[in-house]
Every structure is written in C-alpha cells, then in structure tokens.
Amino acid sequence: MGEKKTVYSICGMCSVRCPIMVEVEGGRVRWISGNPHDAGMGTALCAKGIAGRALLDDTERPLSPMIRDGERGSGKWKTVSWDEALDYVAEKLKAIIDQYGGRAVLLSDRGGPFGEYRKAFLKAIGSPNYCNHDVTCAVSVNHAALSLFGFGRKTLNYDYKNTKHIVLYGRNILESIKIKTTKAVINALDRGAKLTYIDPRYSVTAAKATRWWKIKPGTDYALNLALIHIIIKEGLYDKAFVNRWVHGFEHLAKFVEQYTPEWAEEETGIPAQEMYLFCREIAQDAPHVIFHPGWMRARYKQAFWESRTTYILNILMGAIEVPGGLFFMKGPKDAGKKGLNSIGENLPKVEEKRADGAGWKYPYINKGPGLLHRAFEAIKTGDPYPIKAYFVHRHDPLTGLPDPEAQVEIFKNLDLLVVVDVNWSETSKYADVILPECTYLERSDLIANQKGLKPGFRIRTAAIEPQYDTKPGWWIYIELAKRLGKGEHFPYESIEDMWKKQLEGTGITVEQIQEKGFITLTDKPIWYDRMNELPFKTESGKIEIINKKWEDAGIPCLKPYEPPEKPPKGKFRLLFGRCAWQTHAMWMNNPALHPYLKENVLWINKKVAEEMGLKDGDKVVVSNGGYQKEMRIFATELIHPEAVFMLHGFGRTVPQQTRAYNRGVADQRLEVGLLDVYDPAGGANALCECFIEVRPAK
Amino acid sequence: MAKYYIYHDPTRCIGCLACEVSCMDWKGLPYGEANCRIFRFGPEALFGEPDLTFMYTSCFHCEKPLCVEACPSGALAKREGDGVVVFREDLCIGCRACITACPWGIPQWNEGTGKIHKCDYCVDRIDQGLEPACVTRCPVDALKFVRVEEASQLKRMRWLRDTFGRQVAPAANY
Numbered sequence: 001m002g003e004k005k006t007v008y009s010i011c012g013m014c015s016v017r018c019p020i021m022v023e024v025e026g027g028r029v030r031w032i033s034g035n036p037h038d039a040g041m042g043t044a045l046c047a048k049g050i051a052g053r054a055l056l057d058d059t060e061r062p063l064s065p066m067i068r069d070g071e072r073g074s075g076k077w078k079t080v081s082w083d084e085a086l087d088y089v090a091e092k093l094k095a096i097i098d099q100y101g102g103r104a105v106l107l108s109d110r111g112g113p114f115g116e117y118r119k120a121f122l123k124a125i126g127s128p129n130y131c132n133h134d135v136t137c138a139v140s141v142n143h144a145a146l147s148l149f150g151f152g153r154k155t156l157n158y159d160y161k162n163t164k165h166i167v168l169y170g171r172n173i174l175e176s177i178k179i180k181t182t183k184a185v186i187n188a189l190d191r192g193a194k195l196t197y198i199d200p201r202y203s204v205t206a207a208k209a210t211r212w213w214k215i216k217p218g219t220d221y222a223l224n225l226a227l228i229h230i231i232i233k234e235g236l237y238d239k240a241f242v243n244r245w246v247h248g249f250e251h252l253a254k255f256v257e258q259y260t261p262e263w264a265e266e267e268t269g270i271p272a273q274e275m276y277l278f279c280r281e282i283a284q285d286a287p288h289v290i291f292h293p294g295w296m297r298a299r300y301k302q303a304f305w306e307s308r309t310t311y312i313l314n315i316l317m318g319a320i321e322v323p324g325g326l327f328f329m330k331g332p333k334d335a336g337k338k339g340l341n342s343i344g345e346n347l348p349k350v351e352e353k354r355a356d357g358a359g360w361k362y363p364y365i366n367k368g369p370g371l372l373h374r375a376f377e378a379i380k381t382g383d384p385y386p387i388k389a390y391f392v393h394r395h396d397p398l399t400g401l402p403d404p405e406a407q408v409e410i411f412k413n414l415d416l417l418v419v420v421d422v423n424w425s426e427t428s429k430y431a432d433v434i435l436p437e438c439t440y441l442e443r444s445d446l447i448a449n450q451k452g453l454k455p456g457f458r459i460r461t462a463a464i465e466p467q468y469d470t471k472p473g474w475w476i477y478i479e480l481a482k483r484l485g486k487g488e489h490f491p492y493e494s495i496e497d498m499w500k501k502q503l504e505g506t507g508i509t510v511e512q513i514q515e516k517g518f519i520t521l522t523d524k525p526i527w528y529d530r531m532n533e534l535p536f537k538t539e540s541g542k543i544e545i546i547n548k549k550w551e552d553a554g555i556p557c558l559k560p561y562e563p564p565e566k567p568p569k570g571k572f573r574l575l576f577g578r579c580a581w582q583t584h585a586m587w588m589n590n591p592a593l594h595p596y597l598k599e600n601v602l603w604i605n606k607k608v609a610e611e612m613g614l615k616d617g618d619k620v621v622v623s624n625g626g627y628q629k630e631m632r633i634f635a636t637e638l639i640h641p642e643a644v645f646m647l648h649g650f651g652r653t654v655p656q657q658t659r660a661y662n663r664g665v666a667d668q669r670l671e672v673g674l675l676d677v678y679d680p681a682g683g684a685n686a687l688c689e690c691f692i693e694v695r696p697a698k
Numbered sequence: 699m700a701k702y703y704i705y706h707d708p709t710r711c712i713g714c715l716a717c718e719v720s721c722m723d724w725k726g727l728p729y730g731e732a733n734c735r736i737f738r739f740g741p742e743a744l745f746g747e748p749d750l751t752f753m754y755t756s757c758f759h760c761e762k763p764l765c766v767e768a769c770p771s772g773a774l775a776k777r778e779g780d781g782v783v784v785f786r787e788d789l790c791i792g793c794r795a796c797i798t799a800c801p802w803g804i805p806q807w808n809e810g811t812g813k814i815h816k817c818d819y820c821v822d823r824i825d826q827g828l829e830p831a832c833v834t835r836c837p838v839d840a841l842k843f844v845r846v847e848e849a850s851q852l853k854r855m856r857w858l859r860d861t862f863g864r865q866v867a868p869a870a871n872y
Contacts, residue, residue, distance in 0.1 A: 031724070033835050044837040047719040054729070174712045179837050186710050186838040192863060202741050204712050580714035586839035592723065595730025596715055637743050 002026020002131045006405040008035050008517025010448075010460040012422075013048040013055070015110050015547040015585040016178045019517055021461040022051065022441060029053055029441055029463055037516040038162075040180040047581035047593060049179075054592035055439055056467065060657055061423050062436035064469035071429045072417075073408070075655060082479075089433050090483035092416045093125075096388045097484075102126025103352045104386055108133065108377050111395040113448035114261040114460065114473075117214030117490075117498075118393055120344035121477040124486040129387065131370035136400045136637065140682025141294045144307035146366060147557060147681075148315070150537030153293065155329055156465050159654040160184035161323035168282035169220050170299070173293045173578045194285070196278065198223065201575060201603060201645050202638035211278070217573050217643045218564030218687065219268040221302045224309035225265030226275055227562060229256040234492050236283035238318025246315060246530055248545030262391075267563060269640075283369025286317035288324025301689060305559050315543055321530040326469040328528055328535070329451035332506075334523040339458065340447060340502045340667065346487050355387055359429055364681070365668040371683045373401065373644065380410045389416040393473065394437065398427035399649060400669030402687055420476060423586060424654040438470035443496045446474065447510075450518055451522040453525035457508065458518035459499075472529055474498070495522070555681045564689075571691040572604070574624075576667045585649030589657035599664035601634045603645035604694065609635040612696060619697035622665060624690070627671030630664045630697050644694060700761055700818055703849040704734075704833060704841055706754035709779055709860055711840035713738055713752035716740075717832035724820060724831035728809065733757070733817040734832050757804045757817035758767035759783045765816070768799035777821070784818045787811065819843075840850075 007022045019035035032045040065085035070076030102125040111132035137521040145153040151595050161184050201487035206212040232253050259270035291313040297303045319325030332339040356374035359574040379387045399403040419431035445460040478490045492498050499510045513519045538544045546557050587593050651662025671690045718732035733755035741750040763783045766774045773789035790813040796805040805814040820830040829843040858866045
C-alpha cells in the first residue's frame with residue numbers, strides 16, 4: 001500500500017489517444033480505464049489501452065540509451081548514459097550541419113497533438129524536413145479535402161451520434177477502434193441508423209452493416225462516379241446547398257454522364273440495381289448521412305480521386321455542418337477565447353525548400369506532413385540536396401512504409417540514424433543511436449488543443465515516474481538543441497515551464513485542465529450558419545470541383561477512371577488491415593496482447609483455394625521478390641477472389657522481442673518495389689498495388 | 699440467492715477482447731487466461747448470408763453450484779446475500795474436481811499456481827459499488843452487470859428490437 005492518486009490523462013497505446021483515467025497506488029499503476037468525465041468515453045477502454053500496464057513491466061524494450069557497437073543492423077549495442085548518447089548525437093549532427101547545412105536533417109513521426117517541440121527543434125537547426133507517417137495513412141484524403149474545401153481533412157469531423165446512414169469504404173470502424181467513435185457507431189446502429197460497408201473482405205464492421213458490398217479491389221472510384229451519376233440524374237442532391245456552395249457543379253454533372261451504374265456494375269461487381277436503391281434510400285436520410293472519406297486510404301494510385309468523390313457525395317447530400325453529417329471542428333477562437341501559445345521562442349523562419357518537393361516541385365502537396373517516400377528518394381539521390389541525418393521518432397518506416405529492404409539500402413547514405421521510441425521498432429535495429437522514450441504513463445506532454453463542437457484543451461500528465469533510464473521526447477530534443485547552441489529558443493527546464501508558456505494569457509491554469517484531463521471553453525456546441533458563413537479556404541470561397549492548384553500541375557480534378565491492373569495468373573492482390581486488439585505494428589510483442597495473436601493468417605477465397613487443392617487451415621508459401629514465408633490460410637467465401645488479406649505488423653526481425661520475433665508474415669516485405677508507387681495527386685503510397693504469389697507449402 | 703448476472707448483447711459486441719484483457723489485468727491472471735472468454739461463430743456464409751457473431755462466456759453463479767459441491771477444501775463457496783460463487787485461492791488444493799463437476803467448463807487451470815481460477819464478479823470491486831472489470835471497460839457497452847431478473851427483460855427487448863428494427867421499451871414505462 002502507499003499513496004493513492006487518480007490521474008486523468010491520454011492513452012498512448014495507439015495514435016487515437018483516447019482520454020483515460022489512471023489510478024496509482026504507491027507509485028504503481030493499479031488500474032487504467034476510460035476517462036468517465038468524458039461522456040462519450042465513459043470507463044471504456046480497448047484491449048490495447050488495458051495492456052498499457054503490461055507495457056510498463058515489459059523489459060523487452062530499450063530501457064536505456066544505446067549506441068551501435070558493430071555494423072549497422074548487427075544488433076550489437078553499447079549501453080551508455082544520457083549524457084554520452086546526447087553528446088554523441090550532437091557531435092555527429094554538428095559535423096553534418098557544418099558540412100551540409102541544417103536542411104540535411106530529416107525527422108519523421110506519427111504526427112499527433114504533442115509534437116510541436118519536434119518541429120521547433122528542426123526549425124531551430126534550420127531544417128524544413130519534417131514528415132509524418134501520413135504517406136502510409138491519410139495524406140491523399142487530406143489533399144482531397146484541400147482540393148475541394150481549401151482546408152485539410154481534420155477540419156471536418158463526423159457526427160455519428162445523430163446520423164441516419166454511415167457509408168464506409170474499407171474504413172473498418174469497429175476494428176480500427178477509436179473508442180468514442182466505435183461506441184457512437186454502435187449506438188447509432190442500435191438506434192436504427194443504417195451502415196453501408198464497402199470492402200472486398202468481410203470484417204467485423206461488415207458483420208454489423210445493414211449492407212455489405214464485396215467490391216472488386218481498387219474500384220471505389222468507379223462506384224463513386226456511378227453513385228454521383230445516379231444522384232445527379234435523379235435530382236437526389238441538396239439543390240439549395242449545392243447552389244449556394246459548389247463552384248463548378250456543371251463540370252461534375254457533365255463528367256459523370258459517361259459513368260453509368262450499368263458500366264460500374266461490370267467494373268465493381270456491385271449490381272447496378274443495388275446502386276439505384278442505395279442512392280434513393282440515402283437521399284431520404286440526407287443531410288444526416290456520412291460518407292467517410294477514409295482514414296488509412298494509402299492503398300491505390302487513385303486514392304485522391306476515391307476520397308475526393310467520397311467528399312463530393314457528402315456535399316451532394318448537403319451533409320456539411322449539420323447534425324448527423326460532417327461538421328466543422330471549432331477552435332478556441334470560435335469560442336471567443338485565446339488559444340495556446342507556441343513554445344518555440346523567436347524561431348527563425350526556414351526559407352529552405354523541402355527535400356521531398358512538397359510545396360515547390362509538387363506545389364499542390366501540403367508542406368505540413370510532407371511526402372516521406374520522396375524524402376527517402378532525396379536520401380538516395382542527394383537531389384535536391386543531401387539528407388545525412390534522420391530522426392525517427394516513435395515511427396517505424398521499416399514496418400509502415402513498403403519494401404524495408406529498399407529502405408535499408410537507402411539508409412546506407414545516412415551518416416546518422418537516430419531512433420527515439422518506447423519500443424524496439426524494426427527501424428531501431430538499423431539505428432546508430434537509440435534514445436528510449438518513457439511510456440505515456442510515465443510522461444507528461446505539451447497541452448494539446450481539443451477541437452470540436454465544444455473546443456478546449458487536453459493534457460497528458462505522467463501517472464508515475466519513469467521506471468527505467470528513459471526520458472520524455474520533449475526533454476530529449478531540448479537537450480539536443482542546447483548542445484547544438486540553440487538553447488535560446490527553448491528557455492525551459494521542465495514541462496511545467498512549457499505549460500506555463502502555452503497557457504499565458506488564456507486565463508486557464510494547468511490545474512484546471514488536470515482536474516478532469518481536459519477543459520472545454522464553451523458550454524454550448526458551436527455551429528456555423530450553414531447557408532451563410534461556412535469558412536471554405538479556396539480561392540472562390542466555395543467548394544471547388546475544379547481546383548486550379550492541381551489542374552495547373554497537369555493533374556485533372558475530375559480524372560477519367562482507370563481500371564485497376566488485373567492480378568497476373570497465379571497471383572493475388574495483397575490487402576492488409578488490423579484487428580481490434582493490435583495497432584498496426586506496435587504491440588505484437590506486448591506480453592498481454594501477444595497470446596491473442598501470435599501469427600497472422602492469409603484470407604483467401606474458398607473457391608479459389610479449392611481450385612488450388614487447398615482447404616481451410618492448410619499451409620501456403622506467400623512470396624514476392626526475394627521474400628517468401630509460410631503461413632496458414634483461412635479459406636472463406638467472404639473475400640473477393642482476386643484478393644488475399646493478412647493482418648499487418650507481423651514477421652518481426654528484432655531478436656530482443658522474443659515473443660513476436662519471426663512470428664507470422666510481414667506484408668510490407670511482400671510490397672517489393674512499392675516505395676516509389678504512389679498516388680500522384682494526393683501523395684499516399686499505393687500499398688495495395690501489390691500482387692503476390694501464393695502456392696501450397698510442400 | 700443469486701442476485702447478479704452479466705448480460706451480453708451480441709448485437710453490440712465487436713469481439714474486441716477488451717473484456718478478456720480487462721479480466722486478466724485486474725485479476726492478475728496469466729496473460730491470455732482470462733476468467734471470461736469471447737468466442738466467435740464465423741465469419742462464414744450461413745445459409746448464403748454472411749455472418750459473424752460473438753458470444754461471451756463466464757461463470758453463471760448457479761443457484762446450486764456443482765463446483766462448490768465438488769470442492770473438498772472449501773475454496774469455492776456460494777456467498778451469503780448475493781449468491782456470488784467466490785473462490786479462495788489460499789484454500790484451493792489443486793484437485794480439479796470443480797473442472798470435472800462444472801457442466802460449463804468455467805473453472806480453469808492456472809499453471810503458474812497449480813490452482814484453479816474462476817470469475818467471482820470481481821467481488822472486491824462490487825463491494826465498493828463498482829462493476830466487474832470486464833463490464834467496466836467494455837468499449838461498446840455490450841456487457842451489462844444487472845440483477846438476474848433484468849437480464850430476461852433485456853434479452854426480450856433485444857430480440858424484439860432486432861426482429862422489428864425499431865426501438866422498444868416495456869409497455870408501462872412512459
């Protein structure tokens with residue numbers, strides 16, 4: 001027994017970052033649940049969140065700073081003190097900056113609300129090269145939003161609570177869990193809302209759907225064009241909303257004339273009749289409908305247009321800034337309040353152009369998250385300039401981006417590869433230095449904005465002290481900045497100093513936020529007048545069907561449909577996804593979660609399997625390029641015959657992770673040659689443009 | 699007399715395993731060896747229709763618990779008042795008679811301790827006015843900790859709701 005306390009904080013087991021309540025007794029975390037102060041959350045917590053306690057006690061992760069003690073990737077490490085590790089990194093960085101300039105430093109992470117100090121660090125050393133993981137996530141969705149509304153995807157959110165019909169394109173909302181969303185969707189379904197789920201594979205979301213379309217992989221765009229065709233032809237769209245806000249509707253109407261449902265039936269495998277019924281049905285429920293534009297849509301080269309036409313379907317339904325549809329995320333300003341202050345003091349403006357070409361070579365690509373695969377190209381070629389140092393912050397490109405073998409080759413051009421992580425990532429294996437971050441339960445982070453109908457702030461507060469020789473990320477970068485002579489930009493000794501700076505002039509104290517883990521700046525939800533004051537950020541101030549930025553670069557906003565490549569004989573299109581008790585790849589080795597999923601299996605169409613002489617549970621060899629491995633099959637009629645599917649994140653190669661080591665198949669290693677295959681308009685890697693061979697194991 | 703029941707709603711359940719992980723986290727059980735277990739039917743094409751259904755299983759806390767009758771050491775007992783079938787690990791002699799006796803396969807073997815473990819509705823929690831760990835953290839409220847008599851009403855309302863596709867409430871409740 002010991003002192004008891006309750007800390008309201010933010011989960012860190014996946015990128016969703018749900019609000020949590022942590023109970024501590026005698027310096028040990030006794031219990032973690034959802035934060036009951038958040039009504040949409042309650043005490044709910046997913047398996048991963050609960051397994052946070054197992055993470056704390058897991059010693060199969062880097063527990064002190066390490067410097068490579070052998071060839072890169074040799075797995076030989078020397079344990080060092082923080083001073084030694086930071087001095088070493090600073091010295092290497094100094095030499096690189098002296099020779100190549102600050103721009104030679106690249107950093108990638110998984111984005112999120114706490115990363116301001118990382119961007120500030122790059123600015124302080126004069127590098128424009130910040131990238132997040134978005135090329136293998138939502139970057140094409142983001143650009144689809146930018147091309148229509150002039151703002152990114154995060155400006156609009158989805159009101160599941162009041163919706164009457166949700167349409168999801170492979171967005172496996174009941175397995176890729178965001179607790180508040182998942183609960184709201186289940187509540188909506190219980191209320192009688194409809195769910196149309198479009199996926200070549202039958203997932204848990206499909207199981208709860210009112211309609212499942214087993215679409216041919218890669219043909220979402222064809223389906224959308226046909227749906228738009230019907231909606232316009234039958235006059236099912238919200239004419240008042242479209243007249244008020246849509247610029248270039250006539251181009252859209254003309255463009256979709258050729259894309260009839262009968263044509264799309266051939267392409268997608270979905271009966272035209274069902275498309276007509278769907279459109280008439282959903283129009284009845286408009287505007288309280290949601291066509292989800294996609295979260296992880298880094299799958300096909302047409303991702304931008306798939307997502308863009310999905311947004312257009314929302315627009316046609318008038319489902320913008322309306323209960324049960326999409327709504328604008330409001331910030332402190334909308335509540336008439338002052339927002340958080342930036343922590344970087346007098347940071348120089350970085351004029352240098354980005355190595356990945358975002359904003360200049362690709363003027364339509366947003367400079368925020370950048371294009372990591374193009375930054376890799378710069379590492380490889382030295383064009384437009386050399387990149388010599390790469391910080392990988394709690395990100396794992398060797399798992400997340402395709403073709404790790406090609407990436408390891410590229411990394412050979414780096415003079416310094418630093419991994420900051422809680423875990424042994426696949427990338428950490430090739431690091432020169434590992435700077436272990438403490439877990440989210442041992443770490444306080446910057447105060448974050450919480451945008452929404454009721455904007456506010458939220459906070460992650462350390463529940464306990466770090467149990468091992470690990471440090472918070474912000475401390476690591478500030479220490480490095482100081483060693484590089486850039487300490488003046490970070491006049492802080494503690495997180496409290498930074499919180500103080502963030503909250504200056506807001507009239508709000510840290511204690512007020514910590515009381516419940518968050519604070520809202522208004523009692524009433526804020527809605528804009530949807531017919532008069534929607535703040536679109538395009539040139540015309542309207543929703544633009546044709547956006548000049550893309551058109552000027554030779555990229556048509558209404559691109560003629562191109563059918564996906566057919567799998568060559570004997571090959572299958574490789575699809576991947578995740579389950580509810582794993583993230584994409586972070587916790588395969590977590591002691592509490594590992595027993596539930598030791599190896600992944602290959603979903604394959606039952607009829608196809610039978611033709612190959614295979615039955616459920618048989619072993620096959622999957623291969624592509626130089627990678628091949630055995631795995632068991634799950635033979636089912638509930639997957640499209642052109643596709644095979646596996647869960648992502650397996651086949652790990654770091655021996656320190658004894659539980660997960662070498663278990664299962666790494667889908668990204670089958671994605672050979674895909675590092676340079678991406679959606680040209682939205683920038684996302686096209687991870688499902690991948691064909692693999694499957695043959696019975698001997 | 700048995701007072702409580704854990705009602706599982708398969709229409710809401712997404713098979714996310716939070717209940718299992720929650721149980722073993724709270725009870726300190728070996729990883730992967732929760733007292734409650736989620737099973738699945740499918741995914742499969744059932745009479746041509748795709749289907750995937752999850753079912754929750756845990757101790758029923760029987761009125762006449764055969765495990766208690768079989769237990770020679772007093773480790774299993776039916777608690778006065780609320781009828782929870784409780785387990786005292788310190789008294790368990792690891793004879794496994796309960797595993798043989800229970801028709802539902804509820805008592806499980808703990809290799810680490812050489813004793814059994816089974817659900818006790820988290821009596822330590824319910825005595826503080828809390829709910830069992832599995833129920834507390836269910837992400838979609840598919841589990842409800844209720845009085846037994848409520849369970850039948852909930853179940854009736856569920857099949858009416860699913861059959862007719864409309865909201866349903868007891869006739870007298872308005």
